[in-house]
Amino acid sequence: MTTDTRVLTRMKRSWGEVKRKRWAYAFISPFYILFAIFSVYPIIFSIYLSFTEWKGMGPKVFVGLENYRRLLGDSVFWQSIRNGVILFFLYVPIMTLLALVLAVILNAKFVRFFQVFRTMIFIPYITTMIAAGFVFRMMMNMKYGFFNILLTSIGIPPVPWLENVWWARISLSLLVMWAWLGYNMVIMLAGLQTISKDLVEAATIDGANPVQAFFRITVPLMKPIILFCVILSTIGSFGLFSEVYSLTVGGRPMNATLTPIVYIWQQAFQHYKFSYASAVSYVYFAIIVVLTLLQLRYFGREE
Amino acid sequence: MAVITESTLIKTKTIGKRIFVYLVLISISIFMILPFFWVLITSFKPMEEVFHIPMIIFSRNMSLDNFKAIIDKGVLIKLWNTFFIAFTATALRLFFCSLAGYGFAKYRFPGREFLFSVLIATMIVPFAIVVVPLYIMMRDFRWIDTFMPLIIPGAASAFGIFFMRQYIRSIPDELLDAARIDGCSEFRIYARVILPVVTPGLISLGLIFFMQVWNDLMWPMIILKSPEKQTLPVMLSSLTGPAGMTIYNLQMAVSVVSIAPLIIIFLLFQKRFTAGITFGAVKG
Numbered sequence: 001m002t003t004d005t006r007v008l009t010r011m012k013r014s015w016g017e018v019k020r021k022r023w024a025y026a027f028i029s030p031f032y033i034l035f036a037i038f039s040v041y042p043i044i045f046s047i048y049l050s051f052t053e054w055k056g057m058g059p060k061v062f063v064g065l066e067n068y069r070r071l072l073g074d075s076v077f078w079q080s081i082r083n084g085v086i087l088f089f090l091y092v093p094i095m096t097l098l099a100l101v102l103a104v105i106l107n108a109k110f111v112r113f114f115q116v117f118r119t120m121i122f123i124p125y126i127t128t129m130i131a132a133g134f135v136f137r138m139m140m141n142m143k144y145g146f147f148n149i150l151l152t153s154i155g156i157p158p159v160p161w162l163e164n165v166w167w168a169r170i171s172l173s174l175l176v177m178w179a180w181l182g183y184n185m186v187i188m189l190a191g192l193q194t195i196s197k198d199l200v201e202a203a204t205i206d207g208a209n210p211v212q213a214f215f216r217i218t219v220p221l222m223k224p225i226i227l228f229c230v231i232l233s234t235i236g237s238f239g240l241f242s243e244v245y246s247l248t249v250g251g252r253p254m255n256a257t258l259t260p261i262v263y264i265w266q267q268a269f270q271h272y273k274f275s276y277a278s279a280v281s282y283v284y285f286a287i288i289v290v291l292t293l294l295q296l297r298y299f300g301r302e303e
Numbered sequence: 304m305a306v307i308t309e310s311t312l313i314k315t316k317t318i319g320k321r322i323f324v325y326l327v328l329i330s331i332s333i334f335m336i337l338p339f340f341w342v343l344i345t346s347f348k349p350m351e352e353v354f355h356i357p358m359i360i361f362s363r364n365m366s367l368d369n370f371k372a373i374i375d376k377g378v379l380i381k382l383w384n385t386f387f388i389a390f391t392a393t394a395l396r397l398f399f400c401s402l403a404g405y406g407f408a409k410y411r412f413p414g415r416e417f418l419f420s421v422l423i424a425t426m427i428v429p430f431a432i433v434v435v436p437l438y439i440m441m442r443d444f445r446w447i448d449t450f451m452p453l454i455i456p457g458a459a460s461a462f463g464i465f466f467m468r469q470y471i472r473s474i475p476d477e478l479l480d481a482a483r484i485d486g487c488s489e490f491r492i493y494a495r496v497i498l499p500v501v502t503p504g505l506i507s508l509g510l511i512f513f514m515q516v517w518n519d520l521m522w523p524m525i526i527l528k529s530p531e532k533q534t535l536p537v538m539l540s541s542l543t544g545p546a547g548m549t550i551y552n553l554q555m556a557v558s559v560v561s562i563a564p565l566i567i568i569f570l571l572f573q574k575r576f577t578a579g580i581t582f583g584a585v586k587g
Contacts, residue, residue, distance in 0.1 A: 014413050017412065017413055018412065018413055021410055021411075021412035021413075023406075023410070023489035023490070024406045024410035024412045024415075025406075025412065026406075027402045027403055027405055027406030027410075027489075027493070028402075028403040028406040028407060028418065028464075030399045030402070030403065030458070030459045031399065031403050031422065031459035031461065031464060032418070032421075034399075034455075034456065034458055034459050035425060035459075037456075038433070038437060038440075038455075038456035038457075039425070039428060039433055039456075041436075041440070042433045042436030042437045042439075042440055043428070043432060043433060043436070045436040045439070045440075046432070046433075046435055046436040049435070049436065056439070102328075102331070105324055105327070105328065106328075108324075110321060111324070111328075117328050117332055119570075119573065120332040120335050120336055121331060121332060121335055122577070123335065123336075123339075123566065123569065124335055124338070126514055126518075126565050126566070126569050126576075127339075127518075127562055127565070128517070128518045128535065128536055128539070128558065128561040128562055128565070129518060129520070130518075130520050130536050130539050130540060131342065131536075131539060131554075131555075131557075131558035131561055131562055132338060134539065134549070134551070134554050134555075134558065135338045135341050135342050135345075135555065135558065136338065137549075138341070138345065138353070138551050138555075139337075139338070139341055141354065143354075143356075144353075144354035144355070144356065144358075146337075146341065146358065149356070149357075149358050178334070178335065178338070181331075181335075182335070183580065186577050186580060186581060187580065187581055189581075190577075190581035235429070239429060239431065241520060241521045242518075242520040242521070242536070245520065245540065246539075246540075260431070261429075261431045261521075264431050264434065264435070265434070265521060265525075268434070268435045268438070269438075269525055274435055274439065277435045278435050278436070281431050281432045281434070281435065282432065284429075284431060284432070285428075285429060285431070285432045288427075288429060289427065292427070
């Protein structure tokens with residue numbers, strides 16, 4: 001047999017295999033068909049769009065890299081990226097640590113009403129975010145809000161929750177932590193149940209105090225799950241939309257809480273700059289990918 | 304004279320620690336529940352009492368007037384829209400995800416590993432990158448102001464397929480072989496053997512999908528223009544009064560209508576819901 005016929009028979013055989021397994025291909029095909037139509041095609045179309053000048057109607061004018069050139073000098077866009085990074089540092093470390101500590105506490109044998117506490121901490125996660133944002137906005141009102149009335153009643157001066165650049169970011173972080181703490185905690189709880197309690201107990205017998213046991217044993221063992229939570233939160237802090245839309249009216253004050261996704265939405269659907277929004281979304285995607293890879297590398301380094 | 308032994312010292316120390324732990328848990332729980340309480344009381348208040356000094360928590364003027372007002376503004380049709388979209392989208396997604404999950408879990412076929420890695424890789428594509436061109440596409444399809452864009456493009460989710468594949472893998476092959484010997488077609492095996500066994504998984508995944516679609520804001524806000532087509536989150540986004548004044552009491556009444564069904568569903572299926580959320584994370 002020559003090599004050619006051998007290749008041919010192999011091809012025939014694998015084609016026969018494909019034919020025999022046609023059911024499997026039929027079962028998995030809806031995803032790939034939908035993805036090709038509603039994701040691949042739009043993604044390619046938007047690359048083309050990002051090299052043109054188009055307001056959604058009329059002829060598209062090819063402008064080359066003009067949109068990207070403008071993007072480099074667009075201080076509002078870079079502000080939105082900076083905001084994403086700032087928000088990440090404002091809430092992700094605290095929330096992740098708090099979620100882990102709460103999970104360890106709820107995992108301890110002595111805690112009663114475990115279910116009640118878990119439910120109460122988790123329930124914000126299922127809430128309609130825009131509704132939550134509006135109620136926080138109401139409670140954070142400078143003059144009449146619940147928080148400031150509470151603070152002034154115990155002699156603390158009112159806080160400009162939504163008026164000041166940094167306070168607005170902190171307030172947004174509080175809302176996000178309120179919504180996502182329970183989610184992270186529930187995932188960490190499930191993770192804790194997969195690691196053996198004997199290890200922590202052994203360390204305690206060897207004279208480690210609970211704090212030492214937490215940092216030396218629980219945290220290292222939970223690393224994959226912590227990494228999962230942190231990566232999700234990174235993508236989340238750039239992708240905040242409902243929260244920003246309702247709590248800070250789309251990025252106030254002075255774009256201090258504007259996130260990239262809100263910026264893309266404003267450019268496309270409020271100013272109808274479809275081509276420019278496409279360019280923005282590409283750069284945003286690239287930044288997200290780089291950040292995720294960096295985190296994977298940073299966390300994976302010690303292994 | 305009382306003798307303080309070492310063991311009583313340790314005991315008081317641990318009791319102190321436990322009290323501290325409970326204080327932390329209780330104060331975090333209060334912070335979590337407070338906004339719900341605030342939504343609820345505000346939804347019964349007249350506007351004059353929403354922002355009032357001194358603060359009014361309960362008053363005689365509380366009534367169902369806000370709920371009557373939002374019914375006049377069509378909240379019931381929006382509740383139905385939200386439910387219809389969330390239900391249809393969830394049902395369709397569950398069908399495609401379980402079917403594909405079955406395909407990946409129980410068949411060996413050329414290209415399986417490659418196709419599965421493509422599937423996983425698609426998960427990092429953020430919606431932001433598709434939103435503009437997808438909107439233009441929906442416009443060309445004449446799907447603006449219809450429910451189709453909220454149901455069809457996301458009808459098969461990569462996460463859901465991954466989830467169902469992990470779930471279906473644990474079903475023993477003997478069960479499928481037995482059905483094959485009985486002469487069942489492959490689709491019949493899926494419908495008659497796989498589906499009944501994975502029902503708990505379908506409920507878990509379905510709850511996650513239902514919640515996501517129900518609460519979604521950006522995409523419905525872009526697509527649904529006319530008031531009688533809107534969902535509850537979109538209605539909330541449009542409830543601002545003259546000169547940018549927010550009508551908080553009406554907003555909070557709509558919020559109650561939007562949040563309450565989810566809380567009821569969650570409390571009924573809490574175990575399944577948390578199982579679904581942790582399944583993807585811990586097993587993945």
